[in-house]
Amino acid sequence: MLKDGQLQFLQEKARVVRRHVLRMIGLAGSGHPGGSLSCVEVLVTLYFTVMRIRPEDPGWPERDRLVLSKGHAAPALYAVLAERGYFPVEELWTLRKLGSRLQGHPDMRKTPGVEVCTGSLGQGLSQAVGMALAGRMDGADFHVYCLVGDGECEEGQIWEAVMAAAHYRLGNLTVILDHNGLQIDGPIRQVLCPEPFPEKWRAFGWECVEVDGHDFGQLYDSLLRPERPSSVPRVVVAHTVKGKGVSYMENRVEWHGKAPGPELLRIALEELER
Amino acid sequence: MKRHTRDAYAEALVELGRKRPEVVVLDADLSVSTRTARFAEAFPDRFFNCGIAEQNMLGIAAGLAASGKIPFVSTFAVFASMRACEQIRQSIAYPRLKVRVVASHGGITVGADGASHQCTEDAGVMRAIPNMTVVIPADATETAWAVHQIVDIPGPVYMRLGRPAAPVVYPDASRLRWGKVTLLREGSDVVLLGTGIMVSRCLEASAILEAEGVEAAVGAVSVLKPLDEESVVALARRCGAVVTAEEHSVIGGLGSAVCECLAERYPVPVRRVGIGDVFGQSGEPDQLLAHYGLTPEAIAEAALEVIRRKQS
The missing domain is CATH 3.40.50.970 (Thiamin diphosphate (ThDP)-binding fold, Pyr/PP domains)
Incomplete structure (x- = not known):
């Protein structure tokens, strides 16, 4: 359970992160606002409450890891990392610019706090499996979190990794499925339906819970690491709204990968002032 | 052996x-x-x-x-x-x-x-x-x-x-230097650069050539990338003609790497012995090597051709 006052703090962080995301993408002139805004609460919960991390020492071996398998949500991750102190907030405005440490998709060699190189969908979860295996081999206590998109589950490699994680009994791995229902070409149910998620993941041997992906209380309770060592990997299906927080972007497929112009950016930032 | x-x-x-x-x-x-x-x-x-x-x-x-x-x-x-x-x-x-x-x-x-x-x-x-x-x-x-x-x-x-x-080409590893072309035979008429199993076939080809009075150098290129360009250029300069041999398509492998290097740094006649732009098929390994022209004889023939080209 979240403690008193924590909820307000997290809500405020999410609001600030959303404003960063929009300004970053607006300044860059390109990027993916829809899927960045849908996972803001997930990332804020992880980085501000659940994960054991040391922003001043990003390579700390015992740190919990977050693998952003849906790499196009990089702006949300960068904004959270900056707010958490991994690098200065001012650096966010260099997103996608030549020479920037903030690449269009996550680059572990450039950005402090970024764990893997993603952006080609379907690959992050396999890497998370490798990290969880390494942790177990070393008897390390870290937990691996992996944020996967719902459209991303159309990639076959996801299911190879899902199978492997259960086979290797990786209780130190938690997947958060950002289930916003939309992909570039339309609703996931129309393009190539990867549902039903809970049934599929459970059939592959995972523990599954469903939460409101914008509700901090539910996210916190579901993302806390298991109290006792577990041998079953866990998926948290987070029901989310693509473009969450900006009226004209919410549930609109065309805002998957488009930057708002100056006027629309102004409107969006205004909406997020309160 | x-x-x-x-x-x-x-x-x-x-x-x-x-x-x-x-x-x-x-x-x-x-x-x-x-x-x-x-x-x-x-x-x-x-x-x-x-x-x-x-x-x-x-x-x-x-x-x-x-x-x-x-x-x-x-x-x-x-x-x-x-x-x-x-x-x-x-x-x-x-x-x-x-x-x-x-x-x-x-x-x-x-x-x-x-x-x-x-x-x-x-x-x-x-x-x-x-x-x-x-x-x-x-x-x-x-x-x-x-x-x-x-x-x-x-x-x-x-x-x-x-x-x-x-x-077996090397009785032991004493001659090997990481990343370097291993010169297995001295010669000044042509250099045969092989990789993988084609290294031993280059050595066999050099014996065929010797019988015809041709002195072929033989170099083993095991690291295709990064290529030991200095050795490749030096051998091309000394011999003036190059044959590459690989159990790989002539597109993209050793032949390509050597040609990319020499075209820019020291152009000499080159022939690439390898598999043409085709898929393989079933058969015994030796039959296949013969069918696709990956034989000592084919390497020797290519060597004679590049020697003629450098002389003309």
Whole structure:
């Protein structure tokens, strides 16, 4: 359970992160606002409450890891990392610019706090499996979190990794499925339906819970690491709204990968002032 | 004398495993064929059979490497270099992770399984990926030696082995220098540059040429990338004519690498002996090598042709 006052703090962080995301993408002139805004609460919960991390020492071996398998949500991750102190907030405005440490998709060699190189969908979860295996081999206590998109589950490699994680009994791995229902070409149910998620993941041997992906209380309770060592990997299906927080972007497929112009950016930032 | 490169790989891997606890091995249901089963037997806790799921296997390797392990990943060359190609590019090569992809069953000498399992494109595909080191040892001796060389390279490595036993070129590893062309025979009329099993065939070709009064130098190029350009240029300058020989498509492999280098730095007549722009087929390894023109005779013929060209 979240403690008193924590909820307000997290809500405020999410609001600030959303404003960063929009300004970053607006300044860059390109990027993916829809899927960045849908996972803001997930990332804020992880980085501000659940994960054991040391922003001043990003390579700390015992740190919990977050693998952003849906790499196009990089702006949300960068904004959270900056707010958490991994690098200065001012650096966010260099997103996608030549020479920037903030690449269009996550680059572990450039950005402090970024764990893997993603952006080609379907690959992050396999890497998370490798990290969880390494942790177990070393008897390390870290937990691996992996944020996967719902459209991303159309990639076959996801299911190879899902199978492997259960086979290797990786209780130190938690997947958060950002289930916003939309992909570039339309609703996931129309393009190539990867549902039903809970049934599929459970059939592959995972523990599954469903939460409101914008509700901090539910996210916190579901993302806390298991109290006792577990041998079953866990998926948290987070029901989310693509473009969450900006009226004209919410549930609109065309805002998957488009930057708002100056006027629309102004409107969006205004909406997020309160 | 012949010896399987994959046997040498497995033995060296077990030896390496004893010295280096961070070495782990992954395979995709081919551990008997690739011989990684021997490592699995010696170090069951450091071996992961990833099943018939190569893309996931390379991703897992990336995650292990990002966490301080040094994964050696084995499967057949065709699956390693192409089924999981983009995983190698995105998850491994882009972040320069220390994953060692050691692929067996390279080339057409896979034999009777036919084109689906024969891999003639891997060196070209892997060479095109930034940060990647590409290695094709000449024989079992060099394979075992190379396992200990590649373990600490600060980036990804692709090393190709073959299915059948390969003629032994090196009685021991004393002559080998990492990344350098190994000059196996002096000569000044033409230089034959071979890789993999074609190194021994270049030596056979040099004997044929000697009988015709031609002195051919023979160089073994085991590291295709980064190419030992200084040695290649020096040999081209000395001999004035070059033949490359590889059990690989003439597109993208050793022949391409040498031509790219010489075209810019020291243009001389070159002939590429390799597999044309075609797929393989079923057959016995020696039959296939003859069918696709990968014989000592074909190398010698190519040598005579480039010598004529340099004289005209």
